[in-house]
Amino acid sequence: MTASLNVRDLRAYYGQVQALHGLNFSLEEGSVTTLLGANGAGKTTTLRAICNMVRTTGTIEFDGKPITHMSTEHIVKLGIAQVPQGRGTFTRMNVEENLQLGAITRGDKAGIASDIERMYALFPVLKQRRTQQAGLLSGGEQQMLAVARALMLRPRVLLLDEPSFGLAPLVVRDVFKVLEQINRDDKVTILVVEQNAQLALELADQAYVIETGEIVQSGPAAEIASNEDIRKSYLGY
Amino acid sequence: MELFTNQVLSGIATGAIYACMALAVVMIYEAIDHLNFAQGEMAMFSTFAAWQFMQWGIPYWGAFVLSVVLSFAAGIAIERALFRPLGHASVLVQIAGFIALFAIINSVAGLIWDFTIKPFPTPFGSTPLLGGVISSHQAGMIAVTILLLGFLYVFFSFTRVGLAMRAAATMPESAKLVGVNVGWMIALGWGLAAAIGAIAGIMIAPVIFLEPNMMGGVLLYGFVGAVLGGLSSPAGAVAGGFIVGVLENLAGTYIPGVGNELKLPIALAMIIAVLVFKPNGLFGRVQVQRV
Numbered sequence: 236m237t238a239s240l241n242v243r244d245l246r247a248y249y250g251q252v253q254a255l256h257g258l259n260f261s262l263e264e265g266s267v268t269t270l271l272g273a274n275g276a277g278k279t280t281t282l283r284a285i286c287n288m289v290r291t292t293g294t295i296e297f298d299g300k301p302i303t304h305m306s307t308e309h310i311v312k313l314g315i316a317q318v319p320q321g322r323g324t325f326t327r328m329n330v331e332e333n334l335q336l337g338a339i340t341r342g343d344k345a346g347i348a349s350d351i352e353r354m355y356a357l358f359p360v361l362k363q364r365r366t367q368q369a370g371l372l373s374g375g376e377q378q379m380l381a382v383a384r385a386l387m388l389r390p391r392v393l394l395l396d397e398p399s400f401g402l403a404p405l406v407v408r409d410v411f412k413v414l415e416q417i418n419r420d421d422k423v424t425i426l427v428v429e430q431n432a433q434l435a436l437e438l439a440d441q442a443y444v445i446e447t448g449e450i451v452q453s454g455p456a457a458e459i460a461s462n463e464d465i466r467k468s469y470l471g472y
Numbered sequence: 473m474e475l476f477t478n479q480v481l482s483g484i485a486t487g488a489i490y491a492c493m494a495l496a497v498v499m500i501y502e503a504i505d506h507l508n509f510a511q512g513e514m515a516m517f518s519t520f521a522a523w524q525f526m527q528w529g530i531p532y533w534g535a536f537v538l539s540v541v542l543s544f545a546a547g548i549a550i551e552r553a554l555f556r557p558l559g560h561a562s563v564l565v566q567i568a569g570f571i572a573l574f575a576i577i578n579s580v581a582g583l584i585w586d587f588t589i590k591p592f593p594t595p596f597g598s599t600p601l602l603g604g605v606i607s608s609h610q611a612g613m614i615a616v617t618i619l620l621l622g623f624l625y626v627f628f629s630f631t632r633v634g635l636a637m638r639a640a641a642t643m644p645e646s647a648k649l650v651g652v653n654v655g656w657m658i659a660l661g662w663g664l665a666a667a668i669g670a671i672a673g674i675m676i677a678p679v680i681f682l683e684p685n686m687m688g689g690v691l692l693y694g695f696v697g698a699v700l701g702g703l704s705s706p707a708g709a710v711a712g713g714f715i716v717g718v719l720e721n722l723a724g725t726y727i728p729g730v731g732n733e734l735k736l737p738i739a740l741a742m743i744i745a746v747l748v749f750k751p752n753g754l755f756g757r758v759q760v761q762r763v
Contacts, residue, residue: 316649336636
């Protein structure tokens with residue numbers, strides 16, 4: 236297996252405060268990786284660091300090429316999509332415009348149109364809401380829209396920040412089912428950050444546990460899930 | 473009744489110009505959260521440029537297009553050279569930047585073209601229409617504005633660049649995460665605002681004459697229109713501009729003692745009234761902030 240995204244000695248800073256203390260991890264091509272940890276452990280910062288939205292040192296390689304100092308929009312154009320914390324919905328635009336924006340870097344009009352139809356097939360509720368202002372959607376619908384918008388890039392790597400946050404359990408199931416499907420069918424490499432460890436470990440192949448900006452445990456998701464010590468100390472279930 | 477119709481229609485004509493200025497102001501406000509105090513001076517300079525082209529023998533519409541295109545480029549250049557480096561500076565620094573830009577453009581225009589008042593031609597003539605309630609130039613102002621607004625509506629609603637510009641202005645972080653080059657979109661917004669200002673200046677110049685301080689009052693009314701309609705709503709700002717134009721004329725005509733001299737205080741009183749009673753304007757969104 237080859238690494239799609241390779242992160243070495245990643246440190247991140249908010250002003251004087253250091254939030255990440257030298258992370259090392261890699262995402263295998265076509266796999267699902269999860270990054271687990273408590274509030275404030277540095278999960279969101281890690282995702283922001285990959286897209287160069289926070290000051291960082293260290294190296295991040297995508298397909299063997301360094302992307303550490305590229306602009307966010309350039310990194311996105313390479314095929315790294317992110318569903319950010321708070322979902323990043325374009326609240327004043329309608330659902331379809333949100334999907335169009337997801338594909339704003341692409342030039343193939345026909346492909347974009349067919350991908351929009353594909354998103355409506357994956358998330359039928361979005362089709363019903365296509366002309367509604369996105370800010371008026373429910374939390375679950377906005378989360379689906381955020382995932383759909385990220386997929387409109389036809390990404391090679393998909394980064395998700397707590398896709399289960401604030402959602403009803405049934406909706407969470409739906410969203411995770413779609414993630415599993417696009418990983419299987421489209422071979423999209425996924426990195427999912429979660430507080431809901433149990434759920435994330437079911438989906439993931441590989442897991443990392445992060446605490447105060449450092450990786451404290453890592454291994455195949457099944458092993459992490461079955462290790463009672465790790466579960467009790469870090470994952471809280 | 474004829475006086476009333478006349479005042480309303482000429483109010484709509486000047487209101488069209490206020491609407492353009494209000495729209496230019498809102499476009500920049502949406503992107504950087506500050507009012508561009510130099511918007512009027514930029515428009516004045518564009519109008520002088522058009523006048524200069526005509527002095528050099530270029531026909532009216534040629535000078536018009538040339539001035540609008542150059543203003544577009546100059547707007548982008550000003551953003552790149554001046555306001556991009558100030559991007560992370562404090563509010564006061566940014567305001568100082570706007571005021572500096574205002575003073576520089578004003579004095580440079582005075583230096584090149586001096587401060588005497590110059591007549592400015594109109595391609596629409598000044599024949600009375602509809603039995604004298606509106607002049608052909610006023611009708612032309614309204615028509616040009618409607619064409620411009622229609623173009624902008626189509627551009628922002630149905631083109632990908634328009635969509636990306638709206639995304640960049642309203643949700644810059646999210647826009648970056650879908651691959652929009654936010655910096656360039658904001659520069660493009662400055663270019664468009666400058667081009668809109670140029671059109672407004674060229675259209676109003678035959679009415680108020682050409683001189684370096686010509687846009688002071690116009691921009692003020694534009695601000696009133698923008699605040700009235702809501703600084704967060706481009707369509708509201710346009711509506712606000714028209715409303716201000718009509719109210720200004722009606723107040724000057726029907727309220728005894730207002731006349732021409734007290735129109736400006738009325739505009740300022742409207743800003744204060746809106747800010748006190750309806751701070752988000754008639755069409756603006758209520759600003760909600762999570763703590």
